[in-house]
Amino acid sequence: MSYKELKREVFEANMELQRRNLVIYTFGNVSQIDRDKGVVAIKPSGVAYEDMKPEDIVVVDLENTVVEGSMRPSSDTKTHTHLYRAFDSIGGVTHTHSTYATAWAQARQSIPCLGTTHADYVHGDITCTRDLTDDQVNGDYEEETGVQITDAYAERDPNAAPMVIVAGHAPFTWGKDAAQSVYHAALLEEIARMAYLTRTLDPHAAVLKQAVMDKHYLRKHGKNAYYGQS
Numbered sequence: 001m002s003y004k005e006l007k008r009e010v011f012e013a014n015m016e017l018q019r020r021n022l023v024i025y026t027f028g029n030v031s032q033i034d035r036d037k038g039v040v041a042i043k044p045s046g047v048a049y050e051d052m053k054p055e056d057i058v059v060v061d062l063e064n065t066v067v068e069g070s071m072r073p074s075s076d077t078k079t080h081t082h083l084y085r086a087f088d089s090i091g092g093v094t095h096t097h098s099t100y101a102t103a104w105a106q107a108r109q110s111i112p113c114l115g116t117t118h119a120d121y122v123h124g125d126i127t128c129t130r131d132l133t134d135d136q137v138n139g140d141y142e143e144e145t146g147v148q149i150t151d152a153y154a155e156r157d158p159n160a161a162p163m164v165i166v167a168g169h170a171p172f173t174w175g176k177d178a179a180q181s182v183y184h185a186a187l188l189e190e191i192a193r194m195a196y197l198t199r200t201l202d203p204h205a206a207v208l209k210q211a212v213m214d215k216h217y218l219r220k221h222g223k224n225a226y227y228g229q230s
């Protein structure tokens with residue numbers, strides 16, 4: 001894929017964030033990797049969606065050095081590239097501050113699987129990471145945000161749960177490409193809203209039975225698709 005095609009795909013995925021009302025102003029960002037070229041195309045920092053053009057998308061290498069583009073890459077770039085280096089099967093990453101998913105992140109609560117809508121897309125909880133340690137806060141903050149996520153996935157297959165909420169921050173999602181990572185961000189926000197409303201109606205609403213969770217996830221993703229047996 002040429003840089004121009006890659007930038008166009010990433011541009012369209014970023015515009016879908018706004019179309020799905022997952023961001024306001026300059027919030028959020030989407031990227032996609034070309035693993036053959038070893039580059040990542042990502043939204044420019046501080047640019048409003050309505051002002052953005054495909055040629056504004058910035059291309060960086062996996063060490064976060066700009067290889068093409070006149071604008072500054074998103075301030076979350078190091079988190080995106082950390083995930084691409086750690087999860088070698090993913091092709092796209094999305095970050096938003098969508099309201100309900102961010103509320104669960106600020107409450108430091110993983111989103112429990114309360115129904116089959118959730119179970120169709122994520123087997124088990126949608127994990128909330130641990131908080132950053134003081135050293136991590138004072139370190140390379142964006143890189144350490146990536147570490148928070150990969151630490152939470154040390155025992156978990158990123159393909160079986162392509163969405164996470166970062167404690168005190170907001171969600172990151174991923175997928176086979178930028179478009180699928182945005183799709184997962186939209187699903188996460190809807191699941192987070194359903195879970196919040198469910199627990200508002202009934203604070204003791206039960207987690208779905210494991211057998212039902214398994215059936216729904218298997219139905220959607222095929223045999224042995226959970227617990228990392230992809």
Ligand SMILES: O=C(CO)[C@@H](O)[C@@H](O)COP(=O)(O)O
Pocket residue numbers: 026027028029043044045046047073074075076095096097
């Ligand atoms: O979404 C939020 C809002 O804090 C940030 O992560 C986001 O705005 C990052 O800014 P840029 O991508 O650098 O424009």
